[in-house]
Structures are given as C-alpha cells and as structure tokens.
Amino acid sequence: MIWLKDSFKKAYVEKFIEIQGSMPNTGTSWEKYRALVVLIKEKMKISQAAESMNDSSPDQEKQVYYFSLEFLIGKLLSYYLINLGIKDVVQEGLEELGIDLEDLIAEENDAALGNGGLGRLSACYLDSMAFLGIPGQGNGIRYKYGLFQQKIVNGFQVELPDNWLKNEYPWEMRKSDNTVVVKFKGHVRTESIKGKLTFFHEDYEPVLAVPYDIPMLGYGNLNRINNLRLWSAEPIKDDLDWVSFNQGDYSKAVAYRSEVEAISYILYPEDSSHAGRELRLRQEYFFTAAGLSTIIRYFKKKNNSFSGFARKVAIHINDTHPALCVPELMRIFMDEEDLGWDEAWNITVNTISFTNHTILPEALEKWPVEIMKSQCPRIYMIIEEIDRRYREEMHHMHPEKRDLIEHTAIIRDGQIHMAHLAVIGSNSVNGVAELHTKILKTQVLKDFYTIYPYKFNNKTNGVSHRRFLLEANPDLSRLISESIGEDWIRQSESLEKLLPYTSDTAFLEKLADVKYHNKCRLANYINDKMNIQVDPSSIFDIQVKRIHAYKRQLLNILKIMDLYNRWREDPSMDIYPTTFIFGGKVAPGYQYAKSIIKLITTMAQRINTDPALGGKMKVIFLENFNVSLAEMIYPAADISEQISTASQEASGTGNMKFMLNGAITLGTLDGANVEIRRAVGDENIAIFGLKANEVMNYYQWGGYKSWEEYQNFPRLKRVVDQLVDGSLGSSNEFAGIYESLLRDNDQYFVLKDFRSYTDTWQKVNLWYQHKLSWASSCLVNIGKGGVFSSDRAIKEYADDIWHVPYQNEIPG
Ligand code: 26V
Numbered sequence: 001m002i003w004l005k006d007s008f009k010k011a012y013v014e015k016f017i018e019i020q021g022s023m024p025n026t027g028t029s030w031e032k033y034r035a036l037v038v039l040i041k042e043k044m045k046i047s048q049a050a051e052s053m054n055d056s057s058p059d060q061e062k063q064v065y066y067f068s069l070e071f072l073i074g075k076l077l078s079y080y081l082i083n084l085g086i087k088d089v090v091q092e093g094l095e096e097l098g099i100d101l102e103d104l105i106a107e108e109n110d111a112a113l114g115n116g117g118l119g120r121l122s123a124c125y126l127d128s129m130a131f132l133g134i135p136g137q138g139n140g141i142r143y144k145y146g147l148f149q150q151k152i153v154n155g156f157q158v159e160l161p162d163n164w165l166k167n168e169y170p171w172e173m174r175k176s177d178n179t180v181v182v183k184f185k186g187h188v189r190t191e192s193i194k195g196k197l198t199f200f201h202e203d204y205e206p207v208l209a210v211p212y213d214i215p216m217l218g219y220g221n222l223n224r225i226n227n228l229r230l231w232s233a234e235p236i237k238d239d240l241d242w243v244s245f246n247q248g249d250y251s252k253a254v255a256y257r258s259e260v261e262a263i264s265y266i267l268y269p270e271d272s273s274h275a276g277r278e279l280r281l282r283q284e285y286f287f288t289a290a291g292l293s294t295i296i297r298y299f300k301k302k303n304n305s306f307s308g309f310a311r312k313v314a315i316h317i318n319d320t321h322p323a324l325c326v327p328e329l330m331r332i333f334m335d336e337e338d339l340g341w342d343e344a345w346n347i348t349v350n351t352i353s354f355t356n357h358t359i360l361p362e363a364l365e366k367w368p369v370e371i372m373k374s375q376c377p378r379i380y381m382i383i384e385e386i387d388r389r390y391r392e393e394m395h396h397m398h399p400e401k402r403d404l405i406e407h408t409a410i411i412r413d414g415q416i417h418m419a420h421l422a423v424i425g426s427n428s429v430n431g432v433a434e435l436h437t438k439i440l441k442t443q444v445l446k447d448f449y450t451i452y453p454y455k456f457n458n459k460t461n462g463v464s465h466r467r468f469l470l471e472a473n474p475d476l477s478r479l480i481s482e483s484i485g486e487d488w489i490r491q492s493e494s495l496e497k498l499l500p501y502t503s504d505t506a507f508l509e510k511l512a513d514v515k516y517h518n519k520c521r522l523a524n525y526i527n528d529k530m531n532i533q534v535d536p537s538s539i540f541d542i543q544v545k546r547i548h549a550y551k552r553q554l555l556n557i558l559k560i561m562d563l564y565n566r567w568r569e570d571p572s573m574d575i576y577p578t579t580f581i582f583g584g585k586v587a588p589g590y591q592y593a594k595s596i597i598k599l600i601t602t603m604a605q606r607i608n609t610d611p612a613l614g615g616k617m618k619v620i621f622l623e624n625f626n627v628s629l630a631e632m633i634y635p636a637a638d639i640s641e642q643i644s645t646a647s648q649e650a651s652g653t654g655n656m657k658f659m660l661n662g663a664i665t666l667g668t669l670d671g672a673n674v675e676i677r678r679a680v681g682d683e684n685i686a687i688f689g690l691k692a693n694e695v696m697n698y699y700q701w702g703g704y705k706s707w708e709e710y711q712n713f714p715r716l717k718r719v720v721d722q723l724v725d726g727s728l729g730s731s732n733e734f735a736g737i738y739e740s741l742l743r744d745n746d747q748y749f750v751l752k753d754f755r756s757y758t759d760t761w762q763k764v765n766l767w768y769q770h771k772l773s774w775a776s777s778c779l780v781n782i783g784k785g786g787v788f789s790s791d792r793a794i795k796e797y798a799d800d801i802w803h804v805p806y807q808n809e810i811p812g
Contacts (some may be wrong), residue, residue, distance in 0.1 A: 074627025132217030
C-alpha cells in the first residue's frame with residue numbers, strides 16, 4: 001500500500017490543481033483521468049529512482065529485450081491500481097471528492113497496437129516479466145493509428161480509423177534524448193582501409209526514431225518497473241534543407257516527409273497473409289534497428305568489451321517480423337564496433353531467440369531480394385553473406401544432401417525467407433503449444449530440425465491470469481480468495497486448491513451465482529448497445545477471436561442454422577435455451593471472412609425476430625471486439641468455442657482465458673486445447689472432430705470429398721443449400737461460401753466435422769441442464785487453469801531460453 005486515503009486525496013487534488021490550475025470538481029472526466037495517471041506515474045518514478053540508487057553493483061543484470069511488431073496492451077489504469085494494491089483507496093478517495101473512478105477508467109483508450117493473439121501474448125509476457133522481477137523491455141512501434149475500430153452496418157463490417165492518440169496518451173513519456181537515426185536506401189561503398197574491407201552507407205534516407213516509453217508495472221512489484229519502448233518515425237529536423245529544397249525540389253522534400261511518417265502511421269491489420277509490401281519491410285527494419293541501437297548504447301555504458309554480450313543481453317524475436325535483428329546486429333558489431341565476422345556471428349546467434357506463431361504457409365514472410373536491396377542495401381549484403389556461409393557449411397557437413405540445402409537456404413528464387421534467417425541466426429526456436437512444436441519439428445521446419453535439433457523447444461503460451469481473472473472477474477476472484485486465500489494471485493498453480501470444492505454444493509451454487517451475475521452484466525451491455533434482450537439464464541455459447549476460415553466461425557453458424565431448422569420443425573425439441581455470441585474483426589481485404597460476418601448477422605436478424613422461437617435462441621454479433629470487451633465477455637461464458645481445423649491454430653490463448661473464468665471448452669484437438677484436455681480430463685471438456693494427423697494426411701494424400709459429406713447427411717445438405725437457395729434473401733451474398741465448401745472441396749473440413757460437432761454440442765447442451773455436474777466441471781477448469789498463466793510461460797522462457805533469474809514469490 002503506497003497511500004492512505006487522505007494522503008491520496010491530498011496528492012490528487014494538488015496534482016489536479018498543478019496541471020489544470022483549478023479544482024477537480026471543475027474539470028472534465030478526461031482531465032480527471034489524466035491527473036490520476038500523471039500522479040501514479042510520478043509515484044512509480046520515485047520508487048524506481050530509489051531502487052536504482054540502491055543498485056550500486058557495477059555488474060549489469062542480464063536484460064531481456066522482447067521485439068514485437070505488436071503489443072496489444074489494452075487499458076492500463078484500472079489494472080495498475082490493482083497491481084499497486086490501491087484500487088480501493090483510490091476509489092473511495094475519489095468518491096469523497098465526488099468523482100466516480102469508473103468514469104475515469106472509461107476515458108482511457110484501449111491501446112490496440114496489435115491484431116490478436118500474437119499481440120496480446122506480448123502484452124501478457126511483459127506483464128509477467130515485470131511481476132517476476134525480470135529486467136525485460138518491450139520494443140515495438142508507436143503506431144499513430146492502432147487496429148481499426150469495427151462497426152457493423154447493415155450486417156457488414158465497416159472499418160473506422162483508431163485515432164487513439166487524439167487527445168494525448170498520458171502513460172507514455174517521449175524520450176527525445178534517446179532519438180536515433182535509422183538509414184534506408186542509398187548505396188554501399190566498399191573500400192579497403194589498412195587491408196580491411198570497410199563499408200560506407202552513402203546517400204541514404206535518414207529517418208529519426210524517437211522513443212516513447214510506457215511503464216510496465218507488475219503486480220505487487222514496485223521495485224521492478226520495466227519499459228515498453230515504442231518508436232515513432234519522424235523526418236530529420238532540417239528535412240526541407242536535407243532533400244534539396246535549396247535546389248528548388250520542394251515536392252521531393254514533401255515526399256520525404258510523408259514517406260518517413262508513413263512508417264509509424266498505422267498497424268497493418270492483416271495477421272495471416274503476407275503481402276510483401278515495401279512499407280511493412282520499412283516498419284520491420286525501423287524498429288529493429290532503433291531497438292538494437294538502444295541496447296548497444298546501454299551495454300557500452302556498463303561494459304568495455306563485447307565478449308560478454310550474450311551473457312548480459314537476450315533478444316527475443318516474436319515471429320519473424322523482427323528477424324532483421326540478425327543482420328542488423330551483425331552490421332553493428334562489424335561496421336561500427338570493428339568485430340570480425342566469426343566473433344560477431346557467435347555473439348549474435350547466442351543472443352537471439354525466436355518464437356514461431358503460425359504454420360499457415362500464406363503467413364510465412366518472404367521478401368523479394370530487390371525490395372530488401374533497395375531499402376536496406378547493407379543489410380542485404382550481410383544476409384547474402386550469411387546465406388553463402390550457411391550453404392558452404394552445410395555443403396561441407398552434408399555434401400550429399402543438396403535438397404536439404406535448397407530447402408533451408410535463406411535466399412532462394414529471388415526471395416529472402418525470414419523464418420530461415422530467424423532459425424539460422426538464433427540459438428532457440430520455439431513453438432507455442434506442444435502440438436504446434438511437434439508440427440514444426442516434423443513438417444514445417446523438419447529439415448532444420450535435423451540440422452539443429454538442439455535449438456527446438458516448446459513453450460506453451462500463457463495468459464495474464466491477473467488481467468483476465470483477477471481484474472476482469474472481480475466477483476469470481478473474491479469467491480476464490482475467500483475460499484483458498486490470495487496465494488493464487490501470485491502463484492497461479494494455487495488455483496488447484498479449489499479442487500476439493502468440486503463436491504461442495506454450497507460452493508458450486510455460489511459459483512453459478514457469480515456466473516449468472518457476469519452474464520447479466522454482458523446482457524445489459526448487449527441491451528444498451530444493440531437493443532436486443534438476451535436471457536442471462538440461457539446458455540452463453542461464445543466464439544470471440546479474429547474471423548478466419550481456419551477458425552471456422554462458419555461451422556458454428558451452420559450448426560445454428562441447423563438448430564433453427566430443427567426447432568422450427570419441432571418446437572417441443574428438448575434443447576436448453578441458448579444465446580450464441582460472436583465477436584471478432586476481419587482484415588479489411590479478406591472478403592471471404594467478411595461474408596462469414598454477413599452470414600452470422602443475417603441469421604441473427606432472422607432468429608432474433610422470429611416470434612415462433614419464443615426467445616429460446618438468440619444470436620449476437622458483438623461489434624469491435626477488443627481487450628476491454630474481452631474482459632467483459634470471458635467471465636460471462638458458459639461454453640468456449642475453440643473449433644479450428646485441427647493442426648491449424650498454433651495455440652490459441654482465448655481458450656485459456658475462458659477456462660480460467662470457468663467456461664467449458666467445446667473444441668477440436670488443436671493448439672493448446674490438447675493440453676487443456678490433459679489438464680482437466682476428458683469428463684470436463686467436450687472434444688470433437690478430426691485429429692491433426694488425420695487432417696494432415698488428407699492434405700498430403702488427398703481422399704477427402706466434401707461432396708460426399710454433403711450428400712450423405714440431409715441436415716447438412718439442407719443448411720448448405722440454404723446458403724444459395726434464396727432462404728437467406730435474394731442476393732448472391734453467400735455463393736462464395738457455398739463454393740468453398742463444395743467446388744473447392746472444403747479446405748478446412750467444415751462439412752467433415754459437422755456431424756460430430758453438432759452431436760457434441762447437443763451433449764453439452766444436455767450436460768448444462770445438470771447444474772451441479774456442470775458447475776463442478778467449471779470449477780475443475782478454473783482449478784486446472786493455473787498452468788496456463790503467462791507467469792508459468794515466462795518462467796520457462798527465463799529458465800530454458802534467456803537464462804535469467806526471477807523472483808518466484810515476491811513477499812506481499
Ligand atoms: C503474420 C503476418 C503475416 C504477414 C502479414 C502480417 C502478419 C501479421 C502477423 C502475423 C503473425 C500471425 C501469427 C499469429 O498471430 N499467430 C497466433 O499467435 C498466437 C500467440 O502465439 C496463437 O495463440 C495463435 O494460435 C496464432 O494463430
């Protein structure tokens with residue numbers, strides 16, 4: 001506790017007056033919010049300064065730098081108040097000043113600098129690093145516009161810009177003094193100086209990289225406040241002079257400015273298909289080069305030789321987007337620090353580690369040589385040399401394996417394979433769930449696995465249980481703490497202490513009550529936003545995540561269409577009333593997935609207004625799914641839909657967030673669902689569908705005929721036909737979906753899995769009606785959810801990959 005109520009009130013009023021020149025009661029909510037953030041930030045700074053004064057040891061602690069193009073951090077205020085242990089004090093203090101804390105929390109914009117799972121994962125990892133006392137810094141881009149905001153208009157997704165910096169973002173601090181120059185384009189002149197080849201990057205386009213730092217505060221750990229450093233691209237000060245304004249070339253000067261500003265202008269909203277746009281490569285090099293220059297500068301302050309670099313620095317690259325770390329670190333060591341190739345290479349590989357997040361072939365990054373050469377000429381030379389040496393070494397070691405070399409080389413057919421660069425240039429390659437890692441080893445990166453078996457390891461994803469349970473679900477958190485104490489907040493595995501309560505009827509009833517209240521909260525939100533009433537005592541069956549063919553929202557809506565058909569035919573059918581909830585964004589250019597949204601909203605419109613159903617079924621598409629909305633949704637779920645085609649979802653993390661909030665997973669054996677099933681046992685999860693090896697066998701050998709599934713199952717045939725027979729309106733809107741299923745042979749096995757999915761769903765529906773058995777299984781999910789905390793994941797990264805110590809249990 002760093003404040004008592006009265007001292008907080010005094011400090012807050014003083015801060016408000018200092019900033020606004022008036023009393024808080026005269027201010028707007030935004031002004032009140034900002035004053036609170038500024039106050040908290042200062043409090044953190046004071047304690048940080050005290051800590052660094054205590055740290056007189058000459059030896060630098062090993063630092064972990066987490067490089068990611070995406071950090072989906074969401075709102076910070078409420079979470080930080082919890083982490084500081086002062087939420088109650090602040091709430092009461094503000095109340096006495098006539099201010100509602102909730103109003104201030106509502107003022108904060110979600111920082112949506114990420115697309116989905118990958119970006120949220122990096123935010124959870126920074127959270128756990130701060131909690132565990134690991135000196136870990138995030139490195140990314142300060143996009144002026146985050147992920148677009150989604151509106152649903154006439155049932156279609158419409159994208160609006162996310163102008164999150166419109167007012168000001170009071171958590172960030174601009175650190176102009178740490179600005180660096182990143183060099184693009186130009187050409188490289190090579191000269192031999194005293195017998196040594198020396199490289200001069202000339203006529204380059206200079207881009208200023210200006211850092212903004214956001215403090216990362218872990219629960220109960222004011223001693224270790226880490227940083228998320230986000231870089232903003234700015235033209236150099238005298239840009240008009242610089243680009244030949246004096247020679248009258250005004251338009252060139254203007255072009256320079258806008259080309260530079262474009263770099264940190266907007267987050268790319270695609271998360272599953274690589275388009276190879278030049279600007280994207282510029283983003284990648286920009287934050288990589290800027291981040292590395294900070295690392296080197298800090299290292300040189302504390303050390304006078306690079307020999308110990310890899311013992312003091314771990315650089316983690318989140319997917320291949322920051323893979324230019326490999327050649328850029330080589331460039332710095334060789335061109336700026338005068339190291340030879342071999343030494344530079346050793347240090348580089350020993351410093352860098354890499355996580356792969358997808359096996360979708362269309363998401364693997366490849367850059368045309370021409371683009372790399374023109375944007376980053378010196379980097380391209382180094383990549384060429386890495387490739388040449390790699391080929392040479394492989395040829396030496398495996399002269400007979402020409403194919404192996406071709407399959408694993410970095411440069412091939414005029415393209416640079418970023419995953420290959422990342423694997424060759426790092427000491428550790430990990431997948432994000434056991435099944436995913438196995439697929440990497442045996443399929444996607446199998447050649448590399450034969451060459452570097454020791455690099456491969458698994459790190460099953462984890463989520464911040466403090467954000468997605470403690471903060472998001474206060475009622476459940478209270479119930480848990482009242483029963484087993486508060487250890488679970490620091491030690492997520494302590495949730496296991498709940499397991500004895502699975503046979504305690506009184507406890508299970510309380511658990512069901514909490515769920516009911518959370519469902520009421522979501523129902524109210526739906527009513528406010530959409531003017532649709534949903535029944536909080538119906539089953540809440542929820543699928544929220546990016547919309548993508550492989551995630552199979554289509555399978556879910558076909559199930560709903562089937563149910564609707566059957567219910568209309570037989571109104572006495574014994575099915576428990578259900579509210580189906582969807583949410584998620586689609587990449588703006590992804591037409592197929594957009595038509596899935598339209599299908600969902602079309603069915604929603606039809607079902608929600610059908611009086612014959614008597615409200616037994618509702619379908620809701622919640623617009624603009626983001627971190628804040630997620631925090632309201634997970635606690636309100638009964639069923640968690642995790643129904644991707646087996647083998648395609650690397651891990652999933654929503655599955656873990658639902659589980660920790662006591663929802664039952666209805667899913668395929670894909671990604672981390674496999675481990676969730678092992679943790680909770682078969683009787684506490686509902687699994688259906690093809691297994692990963694069956695799917696991969698079909699992909700490899702063929703043999704699947706979607707037409708046969710369609711022909712052989714009348715209920716299925718009927719819903720598929722309804723896509724195009726005019727039942728859903730006269731337009732041809734869903735012909736693309738229909739063709740993907742029949743003409744294109746259903747790449748994601750929607751028809752194949754339909755029968756087992758609908759059967760399993762129906763069993764789950766029956767199961768729900770046995771309230772105690774259901775609640776008991778929900779409790780097992782919570783109790784076993786602890787291993788899916790990002791604390792566990794980060795401890796594994798720290799032990800096995802980064803080799804840094806952490807504080808296991810920080811005294812409260
Ligand atoms: C890939 C690409 C490809 C090029 C275009 C832009 C772009 C942007 C992001 C990505 C990464 C996609 C990979 C991804 O998001 N994977 C998800 O990672 C989660 C965290 O590990 C995991 O839970 C999900 O299963 C996985 O789909």
